[in-house]
Amino acid sequence: MHLDMDGYFASVEQQANPALRGRPVGVTGRPTDKSIIVAASREAKARGVRSGMPVWEARKFCPELVLTSGNGNRYRETTKRFLTILETYTPYIEVFSIDEVFMNVTHQAATHGGPVEMATRIKAAFRQQLGRYITATIGIASGKVFAKWIGSQHKPDGIGWLDNEEIPEMLSTTPVVQICGIGRRMEARLARLGIRTLAELGASPETLLRREFGVTGCFLKAVGQGHDPNPVIPSRDVQGAKSVGHSRSLRPELRTMDNALVILRGLCDKVARRLRRQSYVGRTVHCWYRNLELTGTGGKQTTLAVPTDDGPTIYRACLDILDALPQRPDAVSKIGVTVRGLEQGVQRPLKLLAQDHRQDRLNGAIDQIRDRFGEEAIRTADALLFKPIPDHVSGFTLTQQEWED
């Protein structure tokens, strides 16, 4: 079963504010023409507005579009609430994103009168407990990608069921790009091989697909034959992060490298804070950027001799990476840092120098102050110029830690 909230952020805003109901609403970071539409209400979508569309372009489709700033806390909390509702139906929930989940209901559906009845009850529970303007579309099939596909054919606020007997016809008539995991680039590569539908994909030699796409070729072959080899992996069973990272898109007037470095300093602090909260240290630092033309990215990674959870150490590693680039850019549109090679903090080598112990004590004191008084309570002087993004413009994700809090 695949559950996808309809125009999620916009529907939450319409539930919260009756003045927005029935109107074309676009959720953005900052409600200006230079922003991007993060989510559009069904009224806005009916007029051609889409997520990812610049506001100035969206207004061409819908001049009466109402913009509202997003509220990350509101969306994360609403997600926690609907996950709590879903847990009363099945424990096998894989959180795909803040507004999408996969569920294995193979053994649970019968106790609810079948999968369609179960989906109907879930939607009724959402209406009652979340509000009648926060709706979901549910797709039911024998595999994840097929459940997601059939749900997409019944949006918004619908229930779709793809019976196994209907799969052969679905394969023969469905373009490959409609399947999750096959994007425009892969579609083009498959088209060059003469493959346009899922049935043609399934009929293609696996050796050809593996030669072209590596291990993904096995997945493509299976999907083309009506079988998704990937099971639902309950999110609560997934242990341990593999990396911790943060990035920031820069406003057009702030895209110089000097400004980007100020942003980067703050991002390194955020990464370090998350590492310490989860008791990780990291060995590999990846610093990256996106160019001004928004056409490509650059950057490199470096492996530290000693794993770290310290913001200044991560920042120094990023500066070394940038300085070593053959063509360091003067301006960037986005900058980010990711720390990989995570280990549990208790396993790291003991520090010998007094200054390293002092930094650890400082980090601990800063963490205690932020735990008690909030993230804005204190900042180091060299990160003073970094302005954390307010709730209403920051990225809206739900980490495993937040789900369990």
Next chain:
Amino acid sequence: MFQRVNDPIDALVIYRRGAPHPHLEAFRWKRRRYSVTETNLVHRKREGETVVLCYAVSCGSDHFDIRFDTSRNQWRLSGLDSSR
């Protein structure tokens, strides 16, 4: 039009057994009493150690954002969307 404010209010709440949060029945702001006709959405947020409950409520055709600081037991009006 939505306006941001940050004014203390007096709140009349009902604590119902088993309810996830107090029910806001009415509040007084600038000497005027507002009866809540619909609770549209309630969510929690953390500010350090403090848990803040954020209410989006309607009083007839006016809509209000109200926050309850559970540590200080303080209610504040944080925003309104008035039809007037």
